[in-house]
Amino acid sequence: MQLILWRKQKLSAIITVCIVAMAVMLCLRLSYWQLQRGEQKLQQLNELETRQQQGYLSWKDIEKLPAETNKTGLLLAVTGKVISAHYWLLDNQILNGQVGYDLLAAVQLTDSQAIVLVNFGWLKAPIKRTELPEVNWPSQPIDLKLQLKEGDLQGYTLAMNAGAESGWPKRIQTIDLAIFSEQLKKPLHPFIGYRKNTTDVPAIPHYEAVVMGPDKHYAYAVQWLLIGLACVVIAYFAMRKRSTDEN
Missing domain, CATH: 1.20.120 (Four Helix Bundle (Hemerythrin (Met), subunit A))
Known part of the structure; x- marks a missing residue:
């Protein structure tokens, strides 16, 4: 025992x-x-920090960089006109505890054929899910100061087809430059610019390159x-x- x-x-x-x-x-x-x-x-x-010590670059400076250069973190100052008839609203963006959208639109640069996707910032979502926030775009070219991000732009999403929604503006769940270019029927450069300055667009810039x-x-x-x-x-x-x- x-x-x-x-x-x-x-x-x-x-x-x-x-x-x-x-x-x-x-x-x-x-x-x-x-x-x-x-x-x-x-x-x-x-x-x-090293990249941003260079200050704001012009579009010509960007064009001079080698094609293989990752442009994440570079600062860019440009002037361009928003293609206001076509824009995207990135869903489920939280700012200060409030639900909203990130406002994305293509910008045709002045004195250039280049078109750059810009995240203008956060917009508060209407109470009803069926409604989308209204955006009054400026009719004249605007000055933009941007922080660039290149590479993995999509992030995590449960969406099966990022380009499934018809009509404009499009409510999206992820950022896909290839789909955006197809929808816009215009080529986009392979990076996104996050707006850092205030313009006539009533959206709140809130991008942080390093969240944690x-x-x-x-x-x-x-x-x-x-x-x-x-x-x-x-x-x-x-x-x-x-x-x-x-x-």
């Missing part, structure tokens, strides 16, 4: 150690992952490390108490 009891105690202790070891390994892995993310964000911020800074990732890394340590401490005292009670 004592042998059976001893075996049960031994098996219980082994199971407990295995569970704690797995939990600690998971916490350490998550802590290391957050540490890596923090280093990546720090590097990204340094790259953005490295400090938060470092804090999460410490948090996971402490959780792993807590697992070890709790398991140790629990096993010690059980051993004392059984003796």
Whole structure:
């Protein structure tokens, strides 16, 4: 009888150690992952700062860059006319706890054939889902100061077909330059400009290149490390108490 009891105690202790070891390994892995993310964000911020130290570039400056240059983070100052008959409303954008849309439109640059997609900022959504916010576009060319982003523009979406909605304006769930170009029947450059200055367009610029800074990732890394340590401490005292009670 004592042998059976001893075996049960031994098996219980082994199971407990295995569970704690797995939990600690998971916490350490998550802590290391957050540490890596923090280093990546720090590097990204340094790259953005280096690029923005160049100040606002002209369109001619952009054209002189090698084609393979990733233009994310570059600042651009241009003048252009909004193609106001065709624009997009990016759905489910939250600003200060309010639901709304990001207003996207193509801009034909002055003295150039180039057409650039611009995110003008946030618009509050009407109460009824069936209604869309009204936009009064300026009829004259406007001066724009933009921060560029190139690469992964789509982000995560559950939408099966980003270009399914007919008519204008189009309510969209993701940014797809290829689909936008097809809808517009005009070629768009392979990046988007996020408006930084105020214009006659009543939208609120709110773009942040890095949403979560490295400090938060470092804090999460410490948090996971402490959780792993807590697992070890709790398991140790629990096993010690059980051993004392059984003796």
